[in-house]
Amino acid sequence: ETGVTQSPTHLIKTRGQQVTLRCSSQSGHNTVSWYQQALGQGPQFIFQYYREEENGRGNFPPRFSGLQFPNYSSELNVNALELDDSALYLCASSLGFQVQETQYFGPGTRLLVL
Amino acid sequence: SQKIEQNSEALNIQEGKTATLTCNYTNYSPAYLQWYRQDPGRGPVFLLLIRENEKEKRKERLKVTFDTTLKQSLFHITASQPADSATYLCALGVTGGGNKLTFGTGTQLKVEL
Numbered sequence: 001e002t003g004v005t006q007s008p009t010h011l012i013k014t015r016g017q018q019v020t021l022r023c024s025s026q027s028g029h030n031t032v033s034w035y036q037q038a039l040g041q042g043p044q045f046i047f048q049y050y051r052e053e054e055n056g057r058g059n060f061p062p063r064f065s066g067l068q069f070p071n072y073s074s075e076l077n078v079n080a081l082e083l084d085d086s087a088l089y090l091c092a093s094s095l096g097f098q099v100q101e102t103q104y105f106g107p108g109t110r111l112l113v114l
Numbered sequence: 115s116q117k118i119e120q121n122s123e124a125l126n127i128q129e130g131k132t133a134t135l136t137c138n139y140t141n142y143s144p145a146y147l148q149w150y151r152q153d154p155g156r157g158p159v160f161l162l163l164i165r166e167n168e169k170e171k172r173k174e175r176l177k178v179t180f181d182t183t184l185k186q187s188l189f190h191i192t193a194s195q196p197a198d199s200a201t202y203l204c205a206l207g208v209t210g211g212g213n214k215l216t217f218g219t220g221t222q223l224k225v226e227l
Contacts, residue, residue: 002157033213099207
């Protein structure tokens with residue numbers, strides 16, 4: 001186990017709704033990254049937070065937003081859900097954001113948008 | 115356009131043999147490449163990192179090669195075991211991008227008795 005937890009494990013929403021996914025990083029890890037993994041695909045980078053500030057963003061619209069808190073927890077918020085948002089959402093924590101810093105992934109939250 | 119390609123078909127091999135998985139990329143200049151293992155219903159688990167100036171890395175039964183001329187990485191598992199059955203993902207990182215990763219689609223490996 002990586003020590004990274006995510007909640008909830010599964011979630012069903014309808015199109016247009018809003019969702020908040022949560023991640024608890026390993027203690028001491030000040031960097032968290034969020035990824036979206038569609039079925040049969042590799043994870044896609046959404047954004048990264050370092051010490052509560054956004055530290056890079058992938059090709060995702062502004063309706064995907066995040067927060068990181070001082071207690072090593074973080075949130076991914078998605079507004080105006082679309083059917084294509086159905087995916088496994090993964091968070092990964094690391095000691096820092098340098099190349100050599102290993103990312104430890106949580107088990108993910110599986111989101112289904114109907 | 116940028117692409118990271120891994121074998122989309124599952125790779126079936128016999129226990130004890132060497133499994134070789136391929137990761138090809140186009141229109142990237144990666145500073146490093148990583149390999150991850152992902153089991154069903156779980157997040158990826160880091161296995162190995164290899165930098166652009168390294169040709170080969172080993173860790174126990176695992177070996178990774180990185181050829182920036184061919185734009186290819188090979189991932190080998192020697193003396194494979196049924197417990198090695200999983201999906202294996204390659205991921206690239208670029209200079210200035212820190213540890214933000216771009217993943218391939220993964221290859222499913224099945225090791226049979």
